[in-house]
Amino acid sequence: xxxxxxxxxxxxxxxxxxxxxxxxxxxxxxxxxxxxxxxxxxxxxxxxxxxxxxxxxxxxxxxxxxxxxxxxxxxxxxxxxxxxxxxxxxxxxxxxxxxxxxxxxxxxxxxxxxxxxxxxxxxxxxxxxxxxxxxxxxxxxxxxxxxxxxxxxxxxxxxxxxxxxxxxxxxxxxxxxxxxxxxxxxxxxxxxxxxxxxxxxxxxxxxxxxxxxxxxxxx
Amino acid sequence: xxxxxxxxxxxxxxxxxxxxxxxxxxxxxxxxxxxxxxxxxxxxxxxxxxxxxxxxxxxxxxxxxxxxxxxxxxxxxxxxxxxxxxxxxxxxxxxxxxxxxxxxxxxxxxxxxxxxxxxxxxxxxxxxxxxxxxxxxxxxxxxxxxxxxxxxxxxxxxxxxxxxxxxxxxxxxxxxxxxxxxxxxxxxxxxxxxxxxxxxxxxxxxxxxxxxxxxxxxx
DNA sequence: CATATTTGTGAAGCACAATTCACTTTTTGA
DNA sequence: TCAAAAAGTGAATTGTGCTTCACAAATATG
Numbered sequence: 001x002x003x004x005x006x007x008x009x010x011x012x013x014x015x016x017x018x019x020x021x022x023x024x025x026x027x028x029x030x031x032x033x034x035x036x037x038x039x040x041x042x043x044x045x046x047x048x049x050x051x052x053x054x055x056x057x058x059x060x061x062x063x064x065x066x067x068x069x070x071x072x073x074x075x076x077x078x079x080x081x082x083x084x085x086x087x088x089x090x091x092x093x094x095x096x097x098x099x100x101x102x103x104x105x106x107x108x109x110x111x112x113x114x115x116x117x118x119x120x121x122x123x124x125x126x127x128x129x130x131x132x133x134x135x136x137x138x139x140x141x142x143x144x145x146x147x148x149x150x151x152x153x154x155x156x157x158x159x160x161x162x163x164x165x166x167x168x169x170x171x172x173x174x175x176x177x178x179x180x181x182x183x184x185x186x187x188x189x190x191x192x193x194x195x196x197x198x199x200x201x202x203x204x205x206x207x208x209x210x211x212x213x214x215x216x217x218x219x
Numbered sequence: 220x221x222x223x224x225x226x227x228x229x230x231x232x233x234x235x236x237x238x239x240x241x242x243x244x245x246x247x248x249x250x251x252x253x254x255x256x257x258x259x260x261x262x263x264x265x266x267x268x269x270x271x272x273x274x275x276x277x278x279x280x281x282x283x284x285x286x287x288x289x290x291x292x293x294x295x296x297x298x299x300x301x302x303x304x305x306x307x308x309x310x311x312x313x314x315x316x317x318x319x320x321x322x323x324x325x326x327x328x329x330x331x332x333x334x335x336x337x338x339x340x341x342x343x344x345x346x347x348x349x350x351x352x353x354x355x356x357x358x359x360x361x362x363x364x365x366x367x368x369x370x371x372x373x374x375x376x377x378x379x380x381x382x383x384x385x386x387x388x389x390x391x392x393x394x395x396x397x398x399x400x401x402x403x404x405x406x407x408x409x410x411x412x413x414x415x416x417x418x419x420x421x422x423x424x425x426x427x428x429x430x431x432x433x434x435x436x437x438x
Numbered sequence: 439c440a441t442a443t444t445t446g447t448g449a450a451g452c453a454c455a456a457t458t459c460a461c462t463t464t465t466t467g468a
Numbered sequence: 469t470c471a472a473a474a475a476g477t478g479a480a481t482t483g484t485g486c487t488t489c490a491c492a493a494a495t496a497t498g
Contacts, residue, residue, distance in 0.1 A: 003467080004474070007466075038454095040455080048477090050456085052477075053457095054456095131388075159410065162386070162415070163385070165388020166381035167381070169381060169383055169387065170384060191373065191376075196381070196418070198417055198418050198419070199417050200414075224497090225495085225496085258485075258486060259486090267446075274444095279486065
């Protein structure tokens with residue numbers, strides 16, 4: 001028995017286990033935050049023993065960096081698609097913020113829980129990188145809008161960070177927990193979206209169903 | 220020896236110790252975040268033994284709730300003074316954001332480190348309350364501005380939260396660490412300030428030395 | 439000054455949760 | 469079917485840092 005080789009079936013099962021661990025971790029974080037997502041709990045949720053986790057991930061920190069990375073990658077893809085899509089920069093910015101906030105509120109998407117929550121240094125570092133990635137999407141959008149004359153000149157680094165900060169706070173801060181009904185969620189989404197759009201200096205405020213109106217007179 | 224009474228001198232020394240503990244904790248947090256501020260370190264910094272801490276505070280959590288509360292109270296006082304002061308709502312908002320960001324960047328004021336950092340549930344709860352207190356100051360300002368016709372109607376709860384989130388992110392997020400020179404700090408302060416002012420819907424953007432200009436034409 | 443009371447000390451105790459490891463079960467290859 | 473290899477188990481180990489506590493030092497009272 002020199003040459004041990006995993007059968008394709010086994011290979012698959014292992015990959016499935018790994019994914020189940022990631023999913024379990026994600027679920028627990030979405031449910032109760034990183035605080036609740038202990039190795040034991042993750043293992044139980046995944047239907048494995050705590051020891052088994054360490055066959056798949058070298059440490060708790062690395063596990064959660066992976067969870068975070070995966071969750072954020074999905075979000076970034078969506079944001080990127082919107083940013084690269086059709087329409088004016090204003091329209092795309094509007095859509096990007098709205099879509100992010102809506103998805104976050106819907107949960108258990110948890111990218112948002114991750115952006116905001118604390119953890120061991122290693123995970124923390126990954127979180128900062130992720131916030132930066134989100135910021136970069138907006139930064140690009142801002143540059144385009146400024147070039148197109150839609151937005152006034154501004155410090156795009158700062159504005160991008162402010163946008164990320166603004167909707168994060170609105171999502172995980174004191175406001176969100178009180179926001180339960182679909183009705184009030186919609187209101188929150190609109191409010192945050194409009195806040196961000198105004199913040200980058202769009203002169204004609206956007207109304208619920210946004211369309212470009214070059215000729216719009218301002219009050 | 221039935222009726223033991225502390226001499227005034229002793230009373231004073233105890234109060235001084237208590238304050239020294241609070242200061243030590245504050246210093247350590249400002250220096251290395253909550254992560255570094257362990258009971259042992261706080262005790263050493265205060266020139267006491269770890270056991271002594273527990274003569275003054277029932278637990279680490281309560282100690283840090285007190286530290287946080289004290290730090291935030293100072294900030295709120297300043298913000299409140301600005302909010303209640305003279306000038307249009309726009310001017311006061313401008314000044315409030317600018318002043319907060321400037322003070323935070325100056326450090327070791329650490330109110331900001333506290334707003335953003337994680338901790339045990341108890342401290343976390345206090346942090347949320349504090350963010351709400353900051354939000355409330357802006358909320359009032361927004362209401363006034365709307366009443367005065369300076370800002371368009373908007374969800375003041377959401378906008379206030381967004382403002383707090385925006386400058387917090389700009390301060391503790393990815394941007395701030397790179398911001399070292401006074402020059403670039405000034406730029407950051409201006410950028411964040413302008414972002415927030417535009418965000419609430421002031422039609423005429425504010426320039427470094429702000430003045431109201433009703434008639435400003437747009438490009 | 440003698441004694442009760444409070445304050446200060448810091449090593450020991452404790453709780454909690456990550457990680458390891460001796461062992462069992464399962465899979466693989468002959 | 470059997471032995472080597474790998475995967476899985478979960479109780480024991482470990483590390484970390486808050487909290488306690490038996491004792492010492494200081495302070496107050498008679």
